[in-house]
Amino acid sequence: MDLGVRWKLHGDGKVPAPGAVVRPDERLSWPRTAGLGAQHVVAMFGASFVAPVLMGLDPNLAIMMSGVATVIFLLATRGRVPSYLGCSLSFVGVAAVIRAQGGTSATVTGAVLVVGVALFLVGLAVQRFGARIIHAAMPPVVTGAVVMLIGFNLAPVTASTYWPQDQWTALFVMLFTGLAVVCLRGFWSRIAIFLGLVFGYVLSWALDRIFGKIHSVDGSGKPTDHWRLDFSAVGQADWIGLPSFHGPSFEWSAILVALPVVIALIAENAGHVKAVGEMTGDNLDDKLGTAISADGIGSVLSTAVGGPPNTTYSENIGVMAATRVYSTAAYWAAAGFALLFGLCPKFGAVVAAIPGGVLGGITVILYGMIGLLGAQIWINAKVDMRNPLNLVPAAAGIIIGVGNVSMEFTDTFSLSGIALGTLVVITGYHALRAFAPAHLKTQQPLLDEGTSSYDAKTGSGGAGGDGGGDGGAQRARS
Incomplete structure (x- = not known):
């Protein structure tokens, strides 16, 4: 059985020829391949380490299980789809909502485990x-609206939890990260979040040395005098050791909050497969279902032992685009480095010590970017918001999600925010479509451009709600 773990040496194994690409089944010399693997790990540092911290989970376990998930993905796709699977930011808002309802880390991972199972089943269906x-x-109008409400639902987390801990550090980190994203080029722009973290660390340390402790709310929300950067736990942490494992706990209220995120994960995986196919020149449509299922399995295994869910990373798409090296051997090397990092508790303690003000500055950009990916899905798919069939369910669902509107059905069961907003978007769109006149309905092409009958009737050029696009979030993330 071909597991995609045999690679031909590309050229002399040193530098690809001008204009040439290193294909997934090829590799450079092993030292260069290892270096590229390390580069992929660094590329996902920012988001993949920020996410577990924001979710209240062990960053050591997160990085270890990202390596395990990457191995599963590479084996499942037979080495045809180069990808690194890191902690998904889409679940940060879910974790915040579950914890606000009194849920524990076990409740969070239990709810997300169910999402992983759902993702696996979707992959089988595909x-x-x-x-x-x-x-x-x-369709894109639904996917875009759900991604948008998931991102913007996180705004109160930044405003009430992270930013108040150190508003000036948050402001400067936000400015620095924004400049890094816009002004840097190539690989450096892809690790802008990581550079923002490093800048925030240095700035917090400098402000502690110059001004001493700050009087503000801490992570628990209680006003107190505290150091911006507290490395006390780092000194106590061992250099080598296992991360903290725990089992999941299942509660219906938490599961219902988490399930809508499966939509974002489907879009992310579809996007990754489509983007890699375009860059390598391979038709990978037959691997879409496998990729989705593999992501689901990786997330199930991670959350079963207390880790976060995983997804494909656009940061690594950027590294491949910049280096023109698509070798899956580099991703095996990246998975190996991730496993080693996971066995270093001191490294995890450094990640866990990220100051609240630094997280405030980064999440202002990060959460907003997640929300605006929804708008990018609409743009790529040419969703026509003049069409009331698109406009009404998206508008209602987004306001419900962003405003955290709640519906109480019984004394013990209610829906709010992300869960309720997603339900309104999906059921609202399909219910309205069932009763809509023919001229409001559109064609439903698969991952490619389509022409809306609504546009044809009104004389506009864009596609409507079901008008194809190329999978929405794939372009947004790549």
Whole structure:
């Protein structure tokens, strides 16, 4: 059985020829391949380490399980889809909502484990029936609205939890990170979040030396005098050791909050497969279902032992685009480095010590970017918001999600925010479509451009709600 773990040496193994690419089944020399693997790990440092900290989970376990998930993904796709699977930021808002309802880390990981199972089942369905079933259930107008409300639902977390801990550090980190994203080029722009973290660390240390302790709310929300950067736990941490494992706990209220995120994960995986296919020149549509299922399995294994869920990373797409090296051997090397990092508790303690003000500055950009990916999905798919069939469910669901609107059904069961907003978008769109006149309805092409009958009737050029695009979030993330 071909598991995609045999690679041909590309050229002399040193530098690709001008204009040439190193294909997934090729590799450079092993030292260069190891270096590229380390580069991929660094590229996902920022988001993949910020996410578990924001979710209240062990960063050591997060990085270790990201390596395990990457290995599973590479084996499942037979080495045809180069990818690194890191902690998904899409679940940060879910974790915040669950914890606000009194949930523990076990409750968070239990809810996300169910999402992993759902993602796995969706992948099997795509393998059996094709990706058209995704487009039929979740056209771009629905996917974009759900991604948007997930991102913007996080705004109160930044405003009430992180920013108040050190507003000036947050402001300067936000400015620095924004400049890094916009002004840097190539690989450096891809690790802008990581550079923002480093800048925030240095700035917090300098402010502690110059001004002493700060009087502000701490991570628990209680006003107190505290150091911006507290490395006390780092000194106590061992250099070598296992991360902190724990089992999941399942509660219906938490599961219902988490399930809508499966939509974002489907879009992210579809986007990654599409983007890699375009860059390598391979038609990878037959691997879409496998990729989705593999991500689901990786997330299930990670959350079963107390880690966060995983997803494909656009940062690594950027590294491949910049280096023109698509070798899956580099990703095996990256997975190996991730496993080693996971066995270093001192490294995890450094990550866990990220000051609240630094997180405030980064999450202002990060959360906003997640929300605006939803708008990018609409743009790529040419969703026409003049069409009331698109406008009404998206508008209602986004306001419910962003405003955290709540519906109480019984004394013990209610829906709010992300869960309720997603339900309104999906059911609202399909219910309205069932009753809508023919001229408001559109064609449903699969991951490619489509022409809306609504546009044809009104004389506009864009596609409507079901008008294809290329999978929405794939372009946004790549």
